[in-house]
Amino acid sequence: MKKQGYSQDNFFGWLMSSPALLLLTIFVIIPLVMGLGWSFTNKRLISPLPTEYIGLKNYDSILAIKLIPIDPILDENGKPQIDEKGNIQYFRVRDVIRANPKYQDFRLYTEFNAFGNHFGIIAKDPDFYRALINTTLYVLMIVPAIGIISLLLALLVNQRIWGVSIFRVLYFIPSITSISVTSVVWMFLYNPDQGLINQLLQKISFGAFGFSPWLQSADTALLAIILYTIWQASGLFMVIFLGGLQDIPEDTYEAAKIDGANPFQTLLYVVIPQLRNTIIYVVITSSILGFRLFTQVDVMTKGGPEGSTLTLMMHTVNEGFRNQKIGYASAISIVFFIFILILTFTQRKIFKSENVLE
Amino acid sequence: MNKRLALVIRFCVLTLFVASIAACSPAVTQAPEVTEAPVVTEAILPTDIVSAEAPIDVTLWFHGGSVGESDTLRAQVEDFNASQTKYRMTINEIPGGAAAGSGYNDAVNAAAVAGTLPDLLDFDGPFLFNYAWGGYLTPLDDLIPAELKADIFPSVLDSLKYDGKIYGIGQYDSGLALCGNKAILEEAGVRIPTSVEDAWTFAEFNEVLEKVKGVGGTEYSIDLKMNYGAGEWYSYGFTPVIWGNGGDLIDRSTYQTADGFINGEKTVAAVTWFKSLFDNGYATSTPPDDNEFVNGKAALGWCGHWMTTTYYDALKENFVLIPMPNFGERQATGNGTWVWGITKDSKNPEGAMAFIEFIMKPEEVLRTVTQNGAVPATFSATEQSDLFKKGGRLSIFGEQLARVDIATPRPITPGYPVITSAFYTALDNIIKGADIQTELDAAADKIDKDLQDNSFYPQK
Numbered sequence: 001m002k003k004q005g006y007s008q009d010n011f012f013g014w015l016m017s018s019p020a021l022l023l024l025t026i027f028v029i030i031p032l033v034m035g036l037g038w039s040f041t042n043k044r045l046i047s048p049l050p051t052e053y054i055g056l057k058n059y060d061s062i063l064a065i066k067l068i069p070i071d072p073i074l075d076e077n078g079k080p081q082i083d084e085k086g087n088i089q090y091f092r093v094r095d096v097i098r099a100n101p102k103y104q105d106f107r108l109y110t111e112f113n114a115f116g117n118h119f120g121i122i123a124k125d126p127d128f129y130r131a132l133i134n135t136t137l138y139v140l141m142i143v144p145a146i147g148i149i150s151l152l153l154a155l156l157v158n159q160r161i162w163g164v165s166i167f168r169v170l171y172f173i174p175s176i177t178s179i180s181v182t183s184v185v186w187m188f189l190y191n192p193d194q195g196l197i198n199q200l201l202q203k204i205s206f207g208a209f210g211f212s213p214w215l216q217s218a219d220t221a222l223l224a225i226i227l228y229t230i231w232q233a234s235g236l237f238m239v240i241f242l243g244g245l246q247d248i249p250e251d252t253y254e255a256a257k258i259d260g261a262n263p264f265q266t267l268l269y270v271v272i273p274q275l276r277n278t279i280i281y282v283v284i285t286s287s288i289l290g291f292r293l294f295t296q297v298d299v300m301t302k303g304g305p306e307g308s309t310l311t312l313m314m315h316t317v318n319e320g321f322r323n324q325k326i327g328y329a330s331a332i333s334i335v336f337f338i339f340i341l342i343l344t345f346t347q348r349k350i351f352k353s354e355n356v357l358e
Numbered sequence: 359m360n361k362r363l364a365l366v367i368r369f370c371v372l373t374l375f376v377a378s379i380a381a382c383s384p385a386v387t388q389a390p391e392v393t394e395a396p397v398v399t400e401a402i403l404p405t406d407i408v409s410a411e412a413p414i415d416v417t418l419w420f421h422g423g424s425v426g427e428s429d430t431l432r433a434q435v436e437d438f439n440a441s442q443t444k445y446r447m448t449i450n451e452i453p454g455g456a457a458a459g460s461g462y463n464d465a466v467n468a469a470a471v472a473g474t475l476p477d478l479l480d481f482d483g484p485f486l487f488n489y490a491w492g493g494y495l496t497p498l499d500d501l502i503p504a505e506l507k508a509d510i511f512p513s514v515l516d517s518l519k520y521d522g523k524i525y526g527i528g529q530y531d532s533g534l535a536l537c538g539n540k541a542i543l544e545e546a547g548v549r550i551p552t553s554v555e556d557a558w559t560f561a562e563f564n565e566v567l568e569k570v571k572g573v574g575g576t577e578y579s580i581d582l583k584m585n586y587g588a589g590e591w592y593s594y595g596f597t598p599v600i601w602g603n604g605g606d607l608i609d610r611s612t613y614q615t616a617d618g619f620i621n622g623e624k625t626v627a628a629v630t631w632f633k634s635l636f637d638n639g640y641a642t643s644t645p646p647d648d649n650e651f652v653n654g655k656a657a658l659g660w661c662g663h664w665m666t667t668t669y670y671d672a673l674k675e676n677f678v679l680i681p682m683p684n685f686g687e688r689q690a691t692g693n694g695t696w697v698w699g700i701t702k703d704s705k706n707p708e709g710a711m712a713f714i715e716f717i718m719k720p721e722e723v724l725r726t727v728t729q730n731g732a733v734p735a736t737f738s739a740t741e742q743s744d745l746f747k748k749g750g751r752l753s754i755f756g757e758q759l760a761r762v763d764i765a766t767p768r769p770i771t772p773g774y775p776v777i778t779s780a781f782y783t784a785l786d787n788i789i790k791g792a793d794i795q796t797e798l799d800a801a802a803d804k805i806d807k808d809l810q811d812n813s814f815y816p817q818k
Contacts, residue, residue, distance in 0.1 A: 045471060192644050
C-alpha cells in the first residue's frame, strides 16, 4: 500500500516537472552537448570552408600562457641602452615573439619589471585572460557591495513611515527598466566634460575632483560599470531582503528591546542571523548576475578601452558571433563552465561548513 | 529548520549550476522574427480565383537608425504595393548599424544560420564580400534588366562585384567631405575651397584648424562625430586620413597580410596626426550628442552625406560643403554604402528584383537622396537632380566620387568584418590614450590570425 502511494507520488512528480525538464533539455542540455562537440572542431558560423576535427587545439589557444624574460637592448659597449628619462631600453615583446618560432601564435598580454629584470607575459589569446580577470574582479566587487547596499535600503524602506512605499518603488524602478536604456542614460551621466556626475563632483568638492574620464579610460571604465550595476541591481535585492525582513516575527524585536539591545545590536544579533537564507540567496544570485555581465558593457564600452571591461560572456559572443568562430567560442564556454563549476562547489563547501558549525 | 535550510541551499546551488550552463551555451542572439505574413485565406475561397489574384509575399529587412531614411523606405514600400498587384512587400526594420557587433549584422548572421533570412535585405558595401563568400547572397547578373544595368554608374557597379558577379544594387553612393559654417570660416579669414581641384593642402588644413578654433563662439575646430562610438564610422570616416598619407589597412595586392600596412610607418604617422586633433583641442572625443556642429560648437564637421540635410536645415545659407583635404600625399575620401541584395534561399527573387527596379526609377532615387543627401548612383537620377549638378549644394560629393584617385573603397575582401573591428577597436583605444604602435600591431596580428584561420578566404 505504502509502496504504491510512493510510486504514484513519483509519477506525479515526473509529470509536474516534465515541462521544465523538457525545456531544460532543449535549451540547456542539448546546446551544452553540441557546444562540447563543437569545441573540438574549427566550426565557423557561416563559411564555405568545411568543418574539421582539430582535437584540443582550441583549448590550447585559449589557455596557453608563458612568462618570458625580455633582454635589454645593448649599445656597442655591451651596456644596456638608456633613454633620456633614465629608463633601460628593452626589446619590443612583439619582436621577441616573432623572432622565436617557439612563440608562434603568441601575443603580448602584458609586460612588467621585477627583480631588476624585464618580463613579458604572452598568451595565445590574451583577451581571454583579460576577460577572466575582469569578470572575476567584477564579481568580487559587486557581490558584497550589492549585498550591503540592498540590505541597508531594505532596512530603510522597512520603516512604518507614511509614504515609504514611494521610496520602495523608486529604488525598484532601475531593476525593472531595460538595461540597454539605463546604460545609455548613464553614458550621458558619465560624459567627462558635460556629464552630471563630474559636474556634481566638481561642485561638492569645490573643484578638487572635477575630472574623471569614467568610461573613457582603462583605469576607471570597469569601476564605472560596477557603480552602474550596483545602482541597477540593488533595487531587486532590496525587495528580496524586504521579504526576508517582513518574515521576521515582531516578537523577536520586542524580546531584543526588553533585553536592552540597541538598534545596532538588534541588527547584528537578531536581524542578520534571521536573514541567513536570504543572504545566501542574494550572494548566489548576484554572483550569477555578475558572471553573466554583458548588456551594459556592450552598450557602454564594447569591452574597451584596451580590453579593460571585456567580460567572458562578451569575449565568447565576440569570437563566436562577430568573428564567426563557433568552435572556438564553444571551447571558451566549456572552460568558463568548468571555472564556474569549481566556484560553485567552493561556495557550496563554505555554506555547508558554516551550517555544521551552527 | 536545518533541513529547510539545506533544501534552500541545494536549490540555490542548483540554480547557479543551471544558470552557469545557460551562460555557457554559445550565445546566439535571437534573430528578430520576420513579420508574419498575412494568412492567405485560400481554403475558404475557390482556389482558381485566389491563385490568380493573391499577391505573392516578399519580405525585406532594413537597417534602422535613421528616421528619415526608414520613413522614405516605408513610403516607397507602400507605393510599390499600391503600384502593382502581383507582389506584396513586408518591411522589417532591425536596429543597429553596419559594424560587426552591432545589432543588424548580428541579426543577419543569426538568420543566415537559422535559415530565416528574408528575400531582400540591405547591407553596408564592404560586407557584401563576406556575405557573398559565405554563400547566402544570390548573384544578380541574370535578374537585372539590361536598361537598369546600363543606368547605374559603372564605378558603383564594379564595387558591388565579388568573384566577377554582381551581388548588390544601390540607389546611391556615399559622400564624405567636410561641412563648414560659412559665417565662422569667413570670420576666421580662411579660404573656402569650391571644387575638388582647389581643396586645402595638408599644411593649409592644419592652419585652418588652428585659425578657426574659438572663433564665433566655437569650443573647438571640428566635430568628428565621435558620439557614434567605436564602430564602422571610425573605419569609413577616418581611413581616408590613412590613405591620404599613403598607408592602408591591408596589403591590397594580395589580401594575405595586414602586417606592415595597418601598423606600417605611414599609417602610424596618419593615426598620430589624427590623435593630435584631440590633444591640440581641435576636436573632442566625448561630444555629449549629435548636435555639436548644428549648435555652433565647431566651425567644421567631418561630414557623411546623411548629415547634410540636417545641417543645411539648421544653417541654411551658412552651410557649405568642402572637399576632403590632402592628408600628406593625396586627397582621399571613402565610398560605398548600404545596398540591396537578394538572398540565396529567396523563393521570390523576381519579386525582390521588381522592388529593386521600382526604387531604382529616377524619381524614387531622387526621393531617397533628397532626404538623405547621398549621391545618386544612376545616370538618369543625376541628370534630374538639382543638388548634385555642377554648382549644386552637394556637387562636391559627386566630384570626389568621380575621381578614382580620391574616392577609395574600403578593403575588398570577405575578411572585412575582422579588419574593420580590429581597426576601430585599436583607434578607439588610441584616442583614449593607448600606445599607437602597440595597438596597431595588435590589430595587424588579429587580422593576420583571422586570415590564417580562414585559409586566406579562398574563392570557390
